[in-house]
Amino acid sequence: xxxxxxxxxxxxxxxxxxxxxxxxxxxxxxxxxxxxxxxxxxxxxxxxxxxxxxxxxxxxxxxxxxxxxxxxxxxxxxxxxxxxxxxxxxxxxxxxxxxxxxxxxxxxxxxxxxxxxxxxxxxxxxxxxxxxxxxxxxxxxxxxxxxxxxxxxxxxxxxxxxx
Amino acid sequence: xxxxxxxxxxxxxxxxxxxxxxxxxxxxxxxxxxxxxxxxxxxxxxxxxxxxxxxxxxxxxxxxxxxxxxxxxxxxxxxxxxxxxxxxxxxxxxxxxxxxxxxxxxxxxxxxxxxxxxxxxxxxxxxxxxxxxxxxxxxxxxxxxxxxxxxxxxxxxxxxxxxxxxxxxxxxxxxxxxxx
Numbered sequence: 208x209x210x211x212x213x214x215x216x217x218x219x220x221x222x223x224x225x226x227x228x229x230x231x232x233x234x235x236x237x238x239x240x241x242x243x244x245x246x247x248x249x250x251x252x253x254x255x256x257x258x259x260x261x262x263x264x265x266x267x268x269x270x271x272x273x274x275x276x277x278x279x280x281x282x283x284x285x286x287x288x289x290x291x292x293x294x295x296x297x298x299x300x301x302x303x304x305x306x307x308x309x310x311x312x313x314x315x316x317x318x319x320x321x322x323x324x325x326x327x328x329x330x331x332x333x334x335x336x337x338x339x340x341x342x343x344x345x346x347x348x349x350x351x352x353x354x355x356x357x358x359x360x361x362x363x364x365x366x367x368x369x370x
Numbered sequence: 371x372x373x374x375x376x377x378x379x380x381x382x383x384x385x386x387x388x389x390x391x392x393x394x395x396x397x398x399x400x401x402x403x404x405x406x407x408x409x410x411x412x413x414x415x416x417x418x419x420x421x422x423x424x425x426x427x428x429x430x431x432x433x434x435x436x437x438x439x440x441x442x443x444x445x446x447x448x449x450x451x452x453x454x455x456x457x458x459x460x461x462x463x464x465x466x467x468x469x470x471x472x473x474x475x476x477x478x479x480x481x482x483x484x485x486x487x488x489x490x491x492x493x494x495x496x497x498x499x500x501x502x503x504x505x506x507x508x509x510x511x512x513x514x515x516x517x518x519x520x521x522x523x524x525x526x527x528x529x530x531x532x533x534x535x536x537x538x539x540x541x542x543x544x545x546x547x548x549x550x
Contacts, residue, residue, distance in 0.1 A: 225429065248428060250457065253449030260418030261453075264390070264425025267410065267545055268433075290414025291422075295537040358538075 210370050211236040213340030214302060214363075217347025218273055223300065224248065225270035227258035231277040231304035233370045238275065255280030259287040263297050271351060273300040278307070278323040278364065279316070288360060289330065296358030300350045305336075308366040327362055334362035338369060372526035373440075374399045376467045376502075380438060380521070383507040387434040387463075388548060390423040392416075392443050394474030396467065398530035400438065407547030413537050417446030420464050424454050427462035427516075433548065434461045434511050441468040441482035454516055455495045463510060463517045465502070471525035491518040 208216060214237050218226070225248045226241055228234070241249045248270070252258040255276050262272040274280075281288075281303065292299055306313070307320015327334045333353065337343035343363065350361040373396060381389075381404040390410045391397045397411040410426075412419055423437035444450075444466050454462065470483040491499035498510060498517035510517045535543070 225425075250428070250453070252453055254447075257418070257421045257447055257449055257453060260415065260421025260447075261425035261428075263418075264422035264427075265429040266425075267422070267541065267548070268426045268429025269549060270425075270429045287415045287418060291412075291418060294414050295541045297541070 208340045210340050213344040215240045217344040221348050221351040222271045223273045225265040225272045227252050227261050228275040229255050229280050233304040234275050255283045256287045259284050262299050263291055266297055275302045278303045278305045279319050293359050298354035299360040301360050301362040303364050305364040305366045310367040332359055334364055336364045372524050373467050374528040376521045376523050377403055387436045389436050390419055391438045392419045392440045395527045399528055401533045402530035407543050410544050411533055411540050417443050420450040427459035437464045439466045442472045442480045451494050458516050460514050465519045467521045469523045469525040473525055473527055477525040487520045
């Protein structure tokens with residue numbers, strides 16, 4: 208399993224069948240794999256917050272949902288994550304390419320990247336930082352049930368070193 | 371006339387459709403006028419009514435979904451016009467009650483007063499972009515494309531009470547009704 212396959216397999220084995228996305232260079236291969244899978248509905252969105260709303264609606268209609276995005280998208284989604292997802296107890300897996308971590312070469316990614324784990328802590332949302340494909344598979348596979356149990360989204364942060 | 375009468379008009383045409391309703395007074399008024407299990411009331415996350423309705427429409431292609439949105443909320447999530455149009459879910463009917471005001475916060479003016487939302491939807495590409503008074507809502511709901519409808523009203527809120535259901539109850543009741 209390479210880094211993208213581990214995420215794809217984790218999502219598939221968790222039963223995820225509805226994914227929204229805003230791209231990241233690190234997510235390119237994964238996005239291609241999802242596009243080729245006819246059993247997954249994949250909706251690219253204009254902004255991550257919009258994607259959170261779409262996932263809420265899809266879950267109401269019976270889908271198991273995930274969002275793929277950069278960690279910058281967390282900043283674009285905070286109110287929806289609290290006052291839609293947590294308020295109504297919606298499950299969601301959030302797969303985040305965690306930019307601004309060790310090895311980042313774009314300075315613009317660093318401020319949000321450094322704050323991302325602390326933002327999730329402040330939101331009281333569970334998150335995992337798997338360091339290799341096996342750990343990512345396990346974390347993602349477990350996240351859907353954990354998210355239902357918690358009544359909140361669960362995040363997977365994939366640092367630059369992961370890829 | 372104000373929003374409440376618009377919601378009465380809309381609900382007169384609703385049979386067994388799923389309804390997703392915008393945050394604040396719109397949901398309170400809908401709850402007061404015609405509470406049904408198939409209504410999803412927004413309590414938070416202004417702007418996302420159309421996104422929630424769009425996700426539902428994709429997940430439930432055999433159900434018709436009607437979104438009751440507002441002009442201020444639409445302005446907060448204009449990208450949704452593009453995403454909905456590009457995917458064109460035939461079972462989604464998106465109604466914007468345009469009172470030119472942020473009604474739930476004291477009727478402050480919105481920029482919708484100086485633009486034409488129907489023309490914007492047309493320019494994005496919506497074949498079905500109508501004023502409510504021009505159409506029969508029941509027919510538009512059954513059309514083969516996603517539809518965008520503007521219902522022009524005056525600002526103003528009724529005395530509708532606060533919704534006395536907690537959000538998980540709104541969600542669970544709604545899911546039970548559409549999955550039964």
